Amino acid sequence: MTMTTEALRIDGKRLWDALMELAQIGATDKGGVKRLALTDLDRQGRDLVVRWGREAGMTITIDQIGNVFMRRAGTNDALPPVMTGSHIDTQPTGGKFDGNYGVLAGLEVVRTLNDHGIRTEAPIEVAFWTNEEGSRFVPVMMGSGVFCGAFTLEHAYAAKDVDGKTVGEELERIGYRGDQVPGDHPIGAYFETHIEQGPVLEDADKVIGVVPAVMGLSWYDCTVTGMEAHAGPTPMHLRRDAMQVAAKIIPEVVAIANRYPPYGRGTVGMMQVFPNSRNVIPGQVKFSIDLRNVSDELLNRMHDEITAFVDQTARDTGLDIKLERVSYYPPCPFHPDVVGAVRSATAKLGYPAMDVVSGAGHDAIYAARLAPSGMIFVPCKDGISHNEIEDAQPAHLEAGCNVLLHAMLERAKVV
Ligand SMILES: [Zn+2]
Numbered sequence: 536m537t538m539t540t541e542a543l544r545i546d547g548k549r550l551w552d553a554l555m556e557l558a559q560i561g562a563t564d565k566g567g568v569k570r571l572a573l574t575d576l577d578r579q580g581r582d583l584v585v586r587w588g589r590e591a592g593m594t595i596t597i598d599q600i601g602n603v604f605m606r607r608a609g610t611n612d613a614l615p616p617v618m619t620g621s622h623i624d625t626q627p628t629g630g631k632f633d634g635n636y637g638v639l640a641g642l643e644v645v646r647t648l649n650d651h652g653i654r655t656e657a658p659i660e661v662a663f664w665t666n667e668e669g670s671r672f673v674p675v676m677m678g679s680g681v682f683c684g685a686f687t688l689e690h691a692y693a694a695k696d697v698d699g700k701t702v703g704e705e706l707e708r709i710g711y712r713g714d715q716v717p718g719d720h721p722i723g724a725y726f727e728t729h730i731e732q733g734p735v736l737e738d739a740d741k742v743i744g745v746v747p748a749v750m751g752l753s754w755y756d757c758t759v760t761g762m763e764a765h766a767g768p769t770p771m772h773l774r775r776d777a778m779q780v781a782a783k784i785i786p787e788v789v790a791i792a793n794r795y796p797p798y799g800r801g802t803v804g805m806m807q808v809f810p811n812s813r814n815v816i817p818g819q820v821k822f823s824i825d826l827r828n829v830s831d832e833l834l835n836r837m838h839d840e841i842t843a844f845v846d847q848t849a850r851d852t853g854l855d856i857k858l859e860r861v862s863y864y865p866p867c868p869f870h871p872d873v874v875g876a877v878r879s880a881t882a883k884l885g886y887p888a889m890d891v892v893s894g895a896g897h898d899a900i901y902a903a904r905l906a907p908s909g910m911i912f913v914p915c916k917d918g919i920s921h922n923e924i925e926d927a928q929p930a931h932l933e934a935g936c937n938v939l940l941h942a943m944l945e946r947a948k949v950v
Contacts, residue, residue: 540949543651545940547933548644549693554932557583557623557639558631565922568631571602571625572666572677573705578777580623581711584638584663591645593661596720597713600691601665601706602678604720604748607645609658610950615723617655617947618906619644619939620662621898622678626670630925632730632915632932638663640728640936641930644943655947656757657723657927665706669736679901682717724873724946727899730927732928735891742934743881744891744912747874748829748935749900750798751866753838755824757784757845760855763810763818778808778817780852784845788824791840798892799837800827829866829892867900873946880941886934911938 560580561570570576581603585595590607596604606616621637641661648655664682668677672694674686679689692703706712731737736744761775785803792801805823824841828834832894842858849856881888891912913935916926 538662539940540653540941540944543647543653543802543940545643545647545933546934547892547929547936549646550639550932550936551929553639553642554635556629557635559561559822560891561625563628563923565923566658567925568625568629569627570623570625570629571627571671572647572668573702573709573711575709577624578709578711581709582946584623584642587642588661591642591649593645596710598682598713598715598717598720599688599713600681600717601711601713602642602682602717603663605710606663607659608647609655609947611656612658614657615721615906616658617724617726617943618660618662618722619726619728619943620660620664621729621787622664622667624666624668626668626921628921628923629668630920631734632925632927633920634667634729635750636730636927636932636935637728640932640939643936644940647708654950655944656950657947659943659947665711667898672702676896676898676901677702679898682720683901683904684718685901687906718905722902725899725902725906725908726873726877726939726942727897727902727908727910728939729897729912730915730920730925731912731918732895732915732920733891733892736889736912736914737916739889739916742886742913742931743888743938745874745878745881745888746893746910746912747867747890748869749801749867749893749897750827750829750862751831751834751860753826753834753860753902754862755841756821756861757781757820757824758819758857759784760818760819760904764816766814766816769816771864774816775854776816777820777854780848780854780856781806781820781822783848784856785822787844788826788841791837792826795828795833795842797836798827798829799833799835800825800894827894830868831865834866864896867903869899870902870907873907873942875937876942876945877911880945883941884934884937886938911935911942
């Protein structure tokens, strides 16, 4: 017999209470959370979530990089699980919701299914990934990155914090160095709920963000080299002023982004002037360029345009200009089936919604390399995160969790 689950809703108060209880571990005076990856506080947070998982009847698997998978059996346990998850580590001045919401929303989905005795054909899993924030140990999104093979377990183990402690030692010390080989764990579909970390939903007065993709980024160092000289005796036509040439390139970064709306982004955020003296014509200026967009094709066009503009400016001015690409992350389009499940669950529940492309990285990017994946965003106050004042409304968190519930049920199939 197939149960009808149309009217099924999660318990928003229970979700909120769980968030507030977890937020007490590492709570800061300003109302935020400081629970850095693989510290004693991280262990306490992990222990609490694992205890809640066990109490909800889930079995626990830990892999060698400390990713934790909590599993609710399906009626056909041979099927790959429909998974949801995120992270519970935070920034040094982190908030209560970033990551934690994605994990506890998954737990709330399982608790709701338990309350109503609902079985699913595919198993359901709630995961939390090690060191998503990358604050204590680099690289970011470490657990999901090792899981999908973006870098090796040895590379991750060797990462050191400022005191010289390694990921391998710290995982062992807190008791979360598991046995399972990372990635040796099939996933049928992956969902991640997260606060938006941007202002778009709040500005548009929407409750749910359907996330079709995560932006890619291209980072450059640009160095303009001229000649230092005295600001007084040197006539204007005999100068090789690196600052004035840099000042021609900088507005072009913004102009390029504006030529590729709505997701083109262009930022110059860092600048060094040599010798940085009031009465010396600058001999060298170095600055950063950050270009982003949602498709490889558009990001490549932006790359071609900045490259051509810099070449032309070098020819026009006769100064030496070096443009070096120092980082590239391709855009991550999410899977149409998973995005579709989020979209139809949102429509069924009647929440005001819009598409929001993520400008920040998430574990879902790495999960997407292995399984159909997608994300659900809810608004956060003033779009602020990575800050102790990070805030979100209980009703929005509840709505996002209801969307997660129905989207996961569509994939896992109620029996
Ligand atoms: Zn996060």
